[in-house]
Amino acid sequence: MQVSDFLGMIKKLQSQSPEHALMLLNAPTGTGKSYTIIRALCRYAVKHENFRAFFVTDQKKNLKEQDFEVAWREESGAVHKAFSERVAVVRSLEDTVNKLINDWDRQQIPDLYRNSPIFKKSLENLGNAFKSFGMMKENEFDLKNAWTMLSRADYQVRRAMITILADKAHVKLRNISEEGASAFKLNSISKGKIREFVSKQPKADSKWLNETYPTFDLEKKQIIILTTAKFIKSYTPFFEKRSKAFRYSPILKDALVVLDEFDSTKKQILESAIDEALKIQADLNSLFVDLSKGLNKVNEGQLPAKLGKSFTSRDAFKEILNDAEQLTAEFKLDFLYKMEEQGRDSGFVMRVPQTNWVSVGKPWNAYFDEELRQVVLGRQPRNDLNFQRMLPRISVFLKGATKFILNRAREYQVSENQKLSSLDDAMTIEDACFSIYAALGLSKSQAKILFSLGHDFSSPTKVKTTYYAHSGRRFQQRGLSLFQFTNDPQHDLQTKINACFFNETPERYLLNLLSKANVLGLSATATLPTVLDNYDLGYLREMLGPRLLDGVHYLSDTTIKEFDFESRYAKQKIQVKVETGIVDRFFSEILPKNNQKIDNKKIWELDAELAKLVNCIPASEQSRIDKKYFARRYLNLFNSFVIFLTDPSMTSFLGLQSLLPGADGRMDENYIKETFTTLKELVGGQDGVNTELRIVSSRNQEGVQEQLSEALNLVSQGGKRVYILSAYQTIGIGQNLQHEMNEFEREQAANIAPKGVSKSDPRQHTIDLAGMYLGEVTHILSSNLPFRMDAAGLRSIIEQEYLFDANEINIKYLNKYLKGLQHQRLERHPEYARSLYVSYSRTIIQALGRMNRSFNKMTLIRLVMPVNVLQMVTDSGIDVEKTSQEYRCLLTAAKDWERDFEKPSAEIAKQNATFNTFRDYRFVLAYLQTSKSWAQIYHDTRWFYVRHPTVSDKDLKSSQVFQQRDDEFGLQYLLNEHLDVSYEVKPINHDNGQFDFSGTGMEVSAEAAGLVAMCRYPGLKEAFESLDIPTKWEPNERILNPAQFYNYRGLLGEVSGQFIFQNEWSLKLADFGKPENYELFDFHWEGKVAIDFKNWRDAPNVDTKVERQKVEAKLAKLQANTQREWRVIIINILASNQTQPVMTVDGKILEISGLIDHQGKFLLMPEQKLNVWRFLNGTAVNDSNDTIRLQN
Secondary structure, three states: OOHHHHHHHHHHHHHHOOOOOEEEEEOOOOOOHHHHHHHHHHHHHHHOOOOOEEEEEOOHHHOOHHHHHHHHHHHHOOOOOOHHHHEEEOOOHHHHHHHHHHHHHOOOOOHHHHOOHHHHHHHHHHHHHHHHHHHHOOOHHHHHHHHHHHHHHHHHHHHHHHHHHHHHOOOOOOEEEOOOOEEEOOOHHHHHHHHHHHHOOOHHHHHHHHHHOHHHHHHHOOEEEEEHHHHOOEEOOOOOOOOEEHHHOHHHOOOEEEEEOHHHHHHHHHHHHHHHHHHOOEEHHHHHHHHHHHHHHHHOOOOOHHHHHHHHOOHHHHHHHHHHHHHHHHHOOOOOEEEOOOOOEEEEEEEEOOEEEEOOOOOOEEEEEOOOOEEEEEOOOOOOOOHHHHHHHHHHHHHHHHHHHHHHHHHHHHHHHOOOOOOOOOOOHHHHHHHHHHHOOOOHHHHHHHHHHHOOOOOOOOOOOOOOOOOOOHHHHHOEEEEEEEOOHHHOOOOEEEEEEEOOOHHHHHHHHHOOOEEEEEEOOOOOOOOOOOOOHHHHHHHHHHHEEEHHHHOOHHHHHHOOHHHHHHHOOOEEEEEEEOOOOOHHHOOHHHOOOOOHHHHHHHHHHHHHHHHOOOHHHHHHOOHHHHHHHHHHHHHHHHHHHOOOOOOEEEEEEOOOOEOOHHHEHHHHHHHHHHHHHHHOHHHHHHEEEEEOOOOOOOOHHHHHHHHHHHHHOOOOEEEEEEEOOOOOOOOOOOEEOOHHHHHHOEEOOOOOOOOOOHHHOEEOOOEEEEOOOOOOOOOOOOOOOOHHHHHHHHHHHHHHHOOOOOHHHHHHHHHHHHOOOOOOOOOOOHHHHHHHHHHHHHHHHHHOOOOEEOOEEEEEEEHHHHOOOOOOOOOHHHOOHHHHHHHHHOHHHOOOOHHHHHHHHHHHHHHHHHHHHHHHHOOOOOOHHHHHHHHHHHHHHHHOOEEOHHHHHHOOOHHHOOOOOOOOOEEOOOOOOEEEEEEEEHHHOEEEOOOOOEEEEOOOOOHHHHOOOOOHHHHHHHOOOOOOOOOOOEEOOHHHHHHHHHHHHHHHHHHHHHHHHOOOOEOOOOHHHOOOOOEEEOOOEEEEEEOOOOOOOOOHHHHHHHHHHHHHHHHHHHOOOOEEEEEEOEOOOOOOOOEEEEOOEEEEOOOEOOOOOEOOOHHHHHHHHHHHHOOOOOOOOHHHHHHO
């Protein structure tokens, strides 16, 4: 790759600020992307002093500090600032302490500190703390205390250094009391004096300080190098005791963040987010009550005026207080909740976007016991408080309140930072939020959980953009909520409902980062479309629009040619041979096919040894996996041994599996070694003596790279042939497996170096592996049993949510999966989930990358694998031209197993869109009578349906109702590729929003909605047109889904019913004005009679008894709300073709089965119309006015 490639990308990204962008680049392994980006960053930084970049790499060994130093020196020249002053390597606390202690032992610490008694003493204490840390860090329970102890000891060392430097710089120090120990409070002027003093010290002294503590003057650093683990956590400014999260620090402002191995960063961010979610818990009731009290304190003027006014001057604050009051009254939140069961741990409820998932499989119920003055929680039938609804209602309240507080915190942050000049002193949004929560009277743990709930990915300063960010991915937008119920003797009068929230996915973390900085993501697999091992690129595309850029557009022609491995291999006549076989149970299956004449007795002995080993595998494993599976896995590996041993041209060979060899019978290391030796004797011939097996394991005392170097030295220096056996996760990204060529290899190798590459390039003198065995990949989805609600359990549910968001599984599969976990059972992997295959392929692509580190190749490269590995590789959504030649050959061999993911995904997308609409309406109906804003959204969304039964993508996304929210609430129109104006579906479970789009039984069309018949009623068509309601459906890009169609049909019935009723009876119907009566019934007449219109297709296909009970319940609620008696008329618009309209009167309820027929003809006879009059007026039959009414 060329430096100019990356300079073009950097310039483009820098031009994007402040509307920061994400640029991704797929670059095959071995093309020098890391080396070249380092050069480009240094060159750009030298020429632009205000430029700042973060180089974030996935592993500590890939920090490439030496490469940066060489590049900086060559790019900057002698006149530029020293490397240590402009480039920082920010290490972990453990690595920093380790460096300090080693530097002391090697006498590399400057005399200024070394000769100071206070420094010596603090360093001695640090050494003791480090020893304790080493002993305690392996224990999860001791780790936190060990880290705190080490952090305090490190601060004491810095405190000693600050004391020494302040004395020399003539700066007075002022102590402040902080948690744990006193700290220094220095203003920016004092820090400036100390920094100036250090800059005038001998270069070696200032270099040591900058290298050991790069945060001494981080503001001046232009390139900051660190690991992903460090970047997603925090750094500690040299002069401060407390650390700061990088993501909230102003040091990120308008910077460029380079994520090396972009897709691999997701896993670390996800693991960190899961850990934080489970670690930060609070009792839900206490959290709600304490927050409510704090907000009331603001309302009562008990907080500083500048804070109070920013709250009380806004209408949203009044709504929050009203919501808190309503929730408290509705769910008795000011009383203690107590569970009937006395067990210590009584299970959990997890709220995922699609459902409430209960650990015991039965819903929790709650009621208020007047005698006990307590809320009783359990599985009793009584459920006055509707506990299942309480959990999401409180969650929604907390999220809304914390977002409001976040915005006030931003105002406070901006106000405070106007007084400060240094980045060190600047208040972060985290500081501002915690300050407000402390003022409200909340504890630190409560503040942490509320901060995690409220923080979003929006920018503190709004950036104008023409693109409207939106997404229908509910997991991304809403996350997960977990509520665990615990009893304890120390809180015997109360069951704690411990709540934790997984609210920030890695994608949302990235979006938050992009609100402050540009991001360049590099990898050989950066754009692979898997939501399991890469970021959900579909979601990022929805949220970023034109701010998601492809780095390929900035590659030079030279680089494009370099990526053309097919031509380079062909030119040098290099062949890639893909070899598969179906090996079942016996060694005879792998030996004869290699033309070896071997004594059958030997084969029987090998088979017997294998059978004996497999039979000893623990029964718990056998119950889940067939014994044949283990036998096949061994035999496939041994097949690769035979291929290697019988091909003298293969000097180096790598075997990779999911399972690392060890003492376990599932992959027994000693047995593998013994079998290799036996096969070497049987089939190795004269070259057998010259071959060795080396097993590389992360469990060995030696590092992985050291083990690899030792094994490959046997080839380059010892003239041996070596089979290296390891695991996919052990030999991963960044591992080098090329080696110096020996004499035999120099004679046999072909060179594929692109034109113009320097002869001194190290890749000219090394050679890649001659072959590889690719074992099965088995770690794509979590499969931990027994299921527990721990990090592994939460991860397994998150994986399924990712698949649902991406329309790779439907609600039926998700529910089945969750139900399986309740019974400690795993479901089979979904057959058409593309991410499974792409993640599998990603592992293979990265494995093959280990044999693409050099320009020299053996002319025959052999790839060996079981046939089921070949069946899993795919090119779906993968930019094949940016993959290695080896992977392209695998795809050619896998042609017979190509899968069509598009068709199943399109079907699932329709099912999930419909289900999400269904869930949206279930949600909003709970708020209709309590929230004006939700009632308005409900109203606007339904009216959008009737005005847009079909709609273009542009009109949908530019509409005001669409842009009210960022999660496509209720507006999940279906893609309409064939521009249909009707379609059929099969309702699977109408009450749960599930439909089969390949079946029939329900029609979605204008005719099925009754629109055609309604337009035949005199004047109704014109009335529709006056309201902008289309009188026929036009072909368009999107069409209503079935759940939307139900709402479309319902509102169409209301509009037409009102028109017909007012026309036939000459009466004016009015809306219910007060929110508490909203959607109980459609209209009322003179505050006496409620009227509800139904648009059932033909005769109502419903249980009339159940429907009548619903009407009676609504009527009772209306009467309670208004404190007066009501009657109600239920009217179905379209009558059945087979029956005459039927009118039934039951006390206060009048039911009319149809007003018009399918020709638009009004069906009620004069006497029937008169009966409606009588019901409206509450008069008896043969009333004196009947004759007049009949004539009218």
